[in-house]
Amino acid sequence: MKPILALARTDIVLYLGNRKALLVSLVAPILIAAFFGSVLGGAPKKAIRIPIAVTDLDGSAVSKKIVAAIAADATFEVQSPGDEAARDLVRRGKIRAAVVLPKGFGDEAAKALFRRDARKPEVTVHYDPSQSTTLALVKGLLAQHAMQAVAQSAFSPTEGRKFIADSRRDVESAATMKPESKQDLLALFDSLDRIQARAKAEPASGQAGGGFGGFQMPFATKEIEVTSGERRKYNAYAHSFAGMGVQFVLFMGVELGMGLLLMRRQGIWKRLRAAPITRSMLLSSRIVSGTVIAVALMIGIYAAGIAAFDVRIEGSVTGFIGVLVAFGMLTATFGLLIAALGGSPEATRGIAIVATLLMVMLGGAWVPTFVFPDWLQTATLAMPTRWAIDGLAAMTWRGLGIEEALAPIGVMLAFSVAFGLLALARFRWEE
Amino acid sequence: MLQAIDLHKSYGDKVAVAGISLEARPGEILGLLGPNGAGKSTTVAMICGIARPDRGTVSLAGERLEGDESPLKQRLGLVPQDISLFEELPALENLRLFGRLYGLDGTLLAERCTAALTLVGLAGEAKAKPSTFSGGMKRRLNIACALVHDPDVLVLDEPTVGVDPQSRNAIFGNLETLRARGKALVYTTHYMEEVERLCDRIVIVDHGKVIASDTKANLHRLLPATAKRRVEIEGEIDDALLARLASMGLAVRGETGASLESVFLHLTGRELRD
Incomplete structure (x- = not known):
């Protein structure tokens, strides 16, 4: 366990030490989420005419x-x-x-x-x-x-x-x-x-027709937004922060995978392999560090959303943390899978970014999935990103309980296990 | 101490190593020489447990080295050819990390880190990041990282590539110190003069096989008697002796006999230029 923690700690220290990369990972999603959120309706306010x-x-x-x-x-x-x-x-x-x-x-x-x-x-x-x-x-x-x-x-x-x-x-x-x-x-x-x-x-x-004023609407409507509470209005930023957070944290996962590919090309990989640690330990350390970094980034992104854009965790806080951790593991194992399946870092980065963009687009990170056709809404359930965004929506503006977080958490963990096992099986340990 | 017996390794159809055997003894530097593609790096990878041999065994003090987590790996240190450091992590943190991978912790880890940094002359740079180091300093830290767990066998894969003469000289001094402490060293290089200066025994490999293995003196004897040879004579040589040698048909050139590196070090000094 000590080697895993030592390696994970090094990854985290190095990531946090790279101020420019950290700033981009945090600022870019916040800015883009702010843009998407304002375009899709922004914070609660008067209805748009x-x-x-x-x-x-x-x-x-x-x-x-x-x-x-x-x-x-x-x-x-x-x-x-x-x-x-x-x-x-x-x-x-x-x-x-x-x-x-x-x-x-x-x-x-x-x-x-x-x-x-x-x-x-x-x-x-x-x-x-x-x-x-x-x-x-x-x-x-x-x-x-x-x-x-x-x-x-x-x-x-x-x-x-x-x-x-x-x-x-x-x-x-x-x-x-x-x-x-x-x-x-x-x-x-x-x-x-x-x-x-x-x-x-x-x-x-006072009425035309002595009480008969012609045809009228035979009913009246009372419109109530079904959100987390009677006084809470839907906040489009809650969706955009979830979407952009998921997108940019997955990009970070891609970079973790690239880091592993680059490391394998360098002597440092030989040094790690020469040490008395197993292959599972080496990959596990990347899962630990990737998960911690992903969760920290999501917390940072949501902190900005809460502070400046009135995003609120209206549902279960435990459920919200659970969704973040499951998504963090998904991100880390996704990075590992990229490193396992990829060839050269240069060629792999492009393919990985396109794959990530497809995943986040189909997962509803850009626009909510309810605007998709029915068949696509069903098909996108196969995307782990869809579960991440739905889970975050359930715990934020929908204000649902922890039981609604269990399915997204379970599905993301299942994807993480599948990605991790596939990475372990397909990783090229010898050049 | 370290024994590699009949190592074989292929990558697909390509045979990289086809039956290499070698032995490194305590208090000895074993030179592993060979042209590019001869199988040196693959041999080093198998010795250090990075690559699994298709056939053959590697053993340390009589015990067979097998598996990623083998405790025998604690007794092996590898200095890869590339600078294998986390450039944005302070020198001391690099050592701590690699020490922890070998199970070190607490006071022992601190002591080993200090000892390794002191040996390579970087004790004053413990908190500096390798990204700010010169090439020579990085090479020395690269060696220190392989020494932090105090291995019995140190495998060095071209450890002096791209360093200035002062740093190379300092590295040689470090390796000679380790030899004097009874460590077994396997030294891979392209530079013949390094092998001549450092190595007690030399293994020459080509096409994945050992083509010669002996002491430097014995290897010289493999040359035919009529082959062109160059000898080094120490001591005062007067013009009369040189004239006599020339009269015997030997080529006598107007050189001091010293290498250019000796001249360079004489002129610029042996102090490290960090």
Whole structure:
């Protein structure tokens, strides 16, 4: 055991003594995590409003109501620069979408509400293809506000009376409609006419239609973020610090592997091999030193996240430490595996860095894995980095208990054992 | 003390060593000579337990050296050809590390470190990092690291590559001291003058085999009687003697007989230039 500790201590002292390398290993992940964190939403704050433009070419009461409703919606930040200017803003990426309500929208929309064969007005939505999720959002909220405004207008005692009269005329003259359908619709118009007349006679009720204000959303939503606690908001930095920490600590693991390859090329390796210590001891010392350095780096990176970016360990602290230690072992054995499989240090470094970048990308270090397609989310469970990041997420912003850390810890330890055994089996002890 | 018997080693189809045997005795320096690719380094690797022989044995004081963790390795020290130091670790820390790998600790380790540094003339540089050392100082520390556990057998693989004459001279002095203490030394080099100065017996290897093994004097006798030979004569030589030698058909050149290194050391002194 003493030789293992002596060698591990030397590795750690040498690593800590290399101030420039240490600074890069700590500062680079913090800076990049700060960037990614701010891009992905940053620390808890007010919800971001999506910038869109709405152009009302109709100018009717209905279209004005729709524009007002969209403007009042907390989801959007609405501007009305005109059709051409709006499209230009979308093209330049200044706004996400531009909605155009065409001329005649109010009249046609009201008619289309009851008549399947009526001409439907065409609302144009220009959108930024790089922000395609915005399209669904705009269409959904536009449908809600348009339905409410058109229905309210159709049933109101003022504009609605004209709409009922026009509709009655259309139905009566419709040659293709079945008589019984005509009869039912005309009965409906009669009912509506009576409601509107009553509403006009009793304006004090304060509601169009004497208590019937048209179609409304039949429910209300209460939105609650499910995080570590009711008062805690999701912090994007918690994810970015985990991701960048994992990435740069794995880079450190690659460098440990390179160090072993370089050492093997030098006389110092012969001196170590000439000493009365086993091969397992030699490799174990690298696992010990690699794990200690990796854990220390992760603690340093998280310390910066906690101090400056409001990252918090909301879950189990023991679980968090467990995930760090398991990830540290994973890093150290990954470095050993690189040294065992690699050829020359120069050729191996490039391949190892590409492999690391793939692992961290697929592990969700750059963007959370929930944005991946379903099949990729399943496939990336084979990546040890995925378990590291999921484990850190569980112990930080998700605020989960130690039981949620056990699977990530177990999987990472299993990978570590596999990497270590493979390294021991494939290591070239004689040049 | 150290016996290597019928060592064989191949790497794939390439035969590196094909039956080398040698013996290093206490209080003796054994020179291991051979051209590049002769099998010297592979032989050294097998002697020190770095490479496993395909056939043959290495034994120390009658016990066979086998396995990475063999306690016999405690009695062996290796000075690799490359500078084998942690350059950013102070000299003393380098010694401590290698001492700990041989099971030393506490006061004994401290004493051995001091002794090794003193022997190679680096006692005053214990806290300095090798990265700040001259080539000669690094070479001497390289030797000290192999001595810290006080081995009975010291194997040196070209230990003077790239050092100035003063440092080489100091290293020779260190090795002669170790010989006087009864250590067995195996010295591998390309430099014939080093072998001539230091070694009591010489093993010449080529193509993985021993082609000669004897004392320096006996090896000289292997040359045919008519071959060109150079002899060194000590003492006063007057012009009349030189004329007589020339008249006998011998080539007498206008040299002092001393090597250029002797002249260099005479002019620049023998003190170390650290």
